[in-house]
Amino acid sequence: MTGQDPQGLEACYRDCRGELLRFLIARTGDSGEAEEVLQDVWIRLRQVPAGPIANGRAYLYRMAQNLVVDRIREKQRRMQRERAWLDDRTDRAASGAEPVDPSRTAEDTILEREETARLLSALATLPDGARHAFELHKIEGLSHAEVAQRLGISKSGVEKHMAVAMKYLRRALLD
Amino acid sequence: MTVLKDIDVRLLDEALAWRAPLESDDADWDGYTLWLEADPRHREAFDAIALTERIVDDRAEDLRRLRAVEPVAVPRPAWPRRGLMFGAVAAAVALAVGIPAFWPRADTVYATGSGETRKLALGGGIAVELAPSTRLVARYGDPSSLELAQGDAYFVVAHDPGRPLSIKAGDYAVTDIGTTFGVSLSPQSLSVSVAEGAVSVVPQAGDPARVDAGQRLFAAKSTMRVGSIAPTDVGSWRQGRLVYDQVPLAVVVADISRYSGKAVTVDPAVRDRPFSGVLAIGDGKRMLAGLADLTGLPYEAEGGGLRLGAAAGR
Numbered sequence: 435m436t437g438q439d440p441q442g443l444e445a446c447y448r449d450c451r452g453e454l455l456r457f458l459i460a461r462t463g464d465s466g467e468a469e470e471v472l473q474d475v476w477i478r479l480r481q482v483p484a485g486p487i488a489n490g491r492a493y494l495y496r497m498a499q500n501l502v503v504d505r506i507r508e509k510q511r512r513m514q515r516e517r518a519w520l521d522d523r524t525d526r527a528a529s530g531a532e533p534v535d536p537s538r539t540a541e542d543t544i545l546e547r548e549e550t551a552r553l554l555s556a557l558a559t560l561p562d563g564a565r566h567a568f569e570l571h572k573i574e575g576l577s578h579a580e581v582a583q584r585l586g587i588s589k590s591g592v593e594k595h596m597a598v599a600m601k602y603l604r605r606a607l608l609d
Numbered sequence: 610m611t612v613l614k615d616i617d618v619r620l621l622d623e624a625l626a627w628r629a630p631l632e633s634d635d636a637d638w639d640g641y642t643l644w645l646e647a648d649p650r651h652r653e654a655f656d657a658i659a660l661t662e663r664i665v666d667d668r669a670e671d672l673r674r675l676r677a678v679e680p681v682a683v684p685r686p687a688w689p690r691r692g693l694m695f696g697a698v699a700a701a702v703a704l705a706v707g708i709p710a711f712w713p714r715a716d717t718v719y720a721t722g723s724g725e726t727r728k729l730a731l732g733g734g735i736a737v738e739l740a741p742s743t744r745l746v747a748r749y750g751d752p753s754s755l756e757l758a759q760g761d762a763y764f765v766v767a768h769d770p771g772r773p774l775s776i777k778a779g780d781y782a783v784t785d786i787g788t789t790f791g792v793s794l795s796p797q798s799l800s801v802s803v804a805e806g807a808v809s810v811v812p813q814a815g816d817p818a819r820v821d822a823g824q825r826l827f828a829a830k831s832t833m834r835v836g837s838i839a840p841t842d843v844g845s846w847r848q849g850r851l852v853y854d855q856v857p858l859a860v861v862v863a864d865i866s867r868y869s870g871k872a873v874t875v876d877p878a879v880r881d882r883p884f885s886g887v888l889a890i891g892d893g894k895r896m897l898a899g900l901a902d903l904t905g906l907p908y909e910a911e912g913g914g915l916r917l918g919a920a921a922g923r
Contacts, residue, residue, distance in 0.1 A: 457638065460645035463652055489634040499631070503659045507667075510660060549664060550671045562754055562773060572665055573672050578629070585775070586784045586811045597625045601618070604661040 443479045446490035454498055461502050471501050514545050556606030567595035620654035717747040723870035734767030740846045742867040761793040763844035785809040791844040795863040798829040804843035849890045855883040869893035872914030879919050
């Protein structure tokens with residue numbers, strides 16, 4: 435099924451709505467959330483600029499999955515902000531100062547910098563192959579095939595390195 | 610921060626195996642849905658991987674900006690440099706806001722001045738000699754992740770298959786490394802010569818080339834050529850000689866600049882002319898005269914340096 439324009443994608447959506455919902459329920463584990471994401475997909479697909487889309491169904495699935503990840507990321511950032519706010523509030527209460535509004539955006543910059551520093555630190559501890567593959571792929575933006583060529587290894591070797599990297603980074607970033 | 614759960618590594622591997630294929634247009638979304646439905650821990654594992662990846666993607670731009678190019682007092686290379694050059698990682702991140710010390714280890718830079726050579730043991734069975742005006746960087750202080758930023762280095766490596774060594778040089782990487790070889794990087798070219806053992810040279814685009822003992826690879830303008838060299842001529846600068854086999858004059862002149870410490874240029878009309886021969890280094894001051902003798906070309910002082918010119922009467 436191809437979607438050449440928003441109308442094409444809309445047709446795709448109507449055809450796969452049932453499957454997308456089933457996928458989203460499995461993906462989120464929550465039928466309420468699944469319905470919300472599906473609605474977001476419907477709203478978003480109208481904003482897609484016109485142009486050839488090879489496989490409309492796959493496109494919608496990817497969009498749905500990205501929206502799920504957006505929510506997970508937002509939840510995680512909210513928890514980070516709240517924890518930072520609580521720590522700050524505890525410190526301030528101890529010293530008798532006024533508590534601060536948890537929605538302050540300056541906190542975000544600080545949290546982002548902490549995240550970057552953690553990432554740098556975790557990268558320095560990666561085994562060489564994994565670190566090289568990760569830097570070339572994620573920081574320099576090379577494809578798996580290009581990384582394979584650059585390192586003189588096979589594509590599946592690159593995928594193994596990336597798996598090692600992601601498992602290390604998960605422990606460092608999600609603690 | 611989410612609470613880090615103890616997720617079975619096998620489930621993480623399954624999630625990772627799904628991750629990349631889902632990007633393509635013929636992805637098996639039905640199969641993926643069935644996998645998710647089979648066990649709630651599958652979703653958990655995929656969430657963890659997806660979130661990790663999203664954090665990396667969010668921070669990738671910051672990481673790129675932190676890899677600063679160290680200011681280096683050499684002419685800018687003629688090649689477009691798409692590879693990253695690593696200097697010390699900027700400490701600006703933490704200084705501004707005083708966050709706890711998650712310091713990444715800085716790069717270690719080994720450099721020689723224009724009249725100086727150095728012998729180093731880098732650890733891990735890697736011994737290297739650096740020619741004058743050479744910079745070798747151990748990224749994050751790691752001796753198995755090297756970059757030759759400029760100049761000439763002669764390596765003797767005790768082969769250890771468990772610890773892969775790679776040396777970045779310009780747009781190339783030297784990998785699969787065994788034993789004794791020299792790497793010479795100039796702004797226009799790279800040469801890799803092997804005295805004992807063998808190495809692979811991997812370009813940014815294209816197939817890797819194998820260089821065995823008694824061979825020299827010469828790379829310029831994204832072509833690679835392999836010729837022969839006597840093993841005793843590898844790293845011949847250590848014996849005070851430079852040995853050339855069909856090398857463009859521009860490259861020879863760049864080497865003379867490096868060894869003499871004087872800026873030497875070449876007439877564009879002859880810069881690509883191939884040169885074969887041996888130059889004695891001495892104190893560096895007579896190298897251009899030696900080259901002029903061997904090529905029959907004149908030279909003269911120009912600006913603050915010297916210039917090798919086309920033959921008179923052209």
